Amino acid sequence: MSAEITLGYIPGVSSEITLFVNPTAGRGRGAHAAQPAASALREAGFSVRTVVGTDAADALARLRADVREGTGAVIAVGGDGVVSLALQALAGTAVPLGVVAAGTGNDFARSMGLPVREPERAGHLAAEALKQGRIREIDLGRAGDTWYGTVLCSGFDSRVNDRGNRMRLPLGRFKYDLAILAELAAFRPFPYRITLDGGRVIETEATLVAVGNGSSYGGGMRICADAEPDDGLFDVTVVGDCGRGTLLKVFPQVYKGTHLSHPKVTVHRAAEVTLESAGLTAYADGERLGPLPVTARCVPGALRLLT
Structure with a gap:
């Protein structure tokens, strides 16, 4: 079983964080959740770039581009749908994922013991984890090309x-x-x-x-x-x-x-x-x-x- 690992904040790692947002998640809760999450990250000294696609394919393409360009982390804001898209871009990479669960189901956050429908708390948790290098390595399932x-x-x-x-x-x-x-x-x-x-x-x-x-x-x-x-x-x-x-x-x-x-x-x-x-x-x-x-x-x- 993989344990939670503490890496510590590593100088030179990009301080620009990607906020990956589904504004329609949870009947609009995603859009409202993005602001407190962004504020928490900025207060912790990070630069925040928001990615919102015109559809799922466009959002994933934009996120993959951010990952290639060296974003420091991805914070998914929304429900399980936006987390699922994030997994397709992040699986097998060194870029960590944070979750601000603001959707209808939020099963990924529940399964991982993360806050649900508490965007401010979730944002602060992600910011603290980034500063402290608090990362848990977890498994993913893969079926064909889908994670x-x-x-x-x-x-x-x-x-x-x-x-x-x-x-x-x-x-x-x-x-x-x-x-x-x-x-x-x-x-x-x-x-x-x-x-x-x-x-x-x-x-x-x-x-x-x-x-x-x-x-x-x-x-x-x-x-x-x-x-x-x-x-x-x-x-x-x-x-x-x-x-x-x-x-x-x-x-x-x-x-x-x-x-x-x-x-x-x-x-x-x-x-x-x-x-x-x-x-x-x-x-x-x-x-x-x-x-x-x-x-x-x-x-x-x-x-x-x-x-």
Whole structure:
């Protein structure tokens, strides 16, 4: 397990910090959170450059340019979407990431023990970490060319996401509530083939499978409650072939992580996981990856996190 490391402030490292902002996160909370974060960094003696793209692709291109040009750190302001973009630019580099969690779910910040919806506190924490060189090396998951920090999932939850993304109305969270009801009505377990570390094969009927580098997804659902982001392994949570009634009983337990003791739930640990199931898609950090099969690898120490 990688420990938190204290490097100390290193002269010559750029004092220009990139504030990577999603102004629409959390229904506008991202824009409001950027100001106190920027103020905290400037008060600590850092120069702040703000990056806001016209869309996700443009934002990522701008951020990658800042990383190439030698920014001292990236502070992601917003929700899990902006953190996910930041991971694509920072994974495998020496540039550290700070997080000012101001989105709807904020699962990355929750999983890493960082402040949630406290932009001033989060900004000061990032500034202090930079000045003191307080950095934690954490693992990331990688599926194809995509990096993720919390959970890759497929099954019932990915079907809900797929259906919700196809619906034009209603707007907001209610759309996904309706998608849950529709998927419950048609619910059935899915046949999975799960391969762990290229060897052990599990063929099973499952409601969902979650491959966790971090503990939570979906705004605080602790689906991989015991996952540690610096141990070089995923926690693979398999929710078995439960019926609708059992699923409705188990589902509320996910917020506390107590579902792991249910007889229909099993947990495996592996550094590489391949999921196969016809007709299912995978999501990682809430972003659609595409149809199964998918292989995820745990990459130790891939990110330097300001804590």
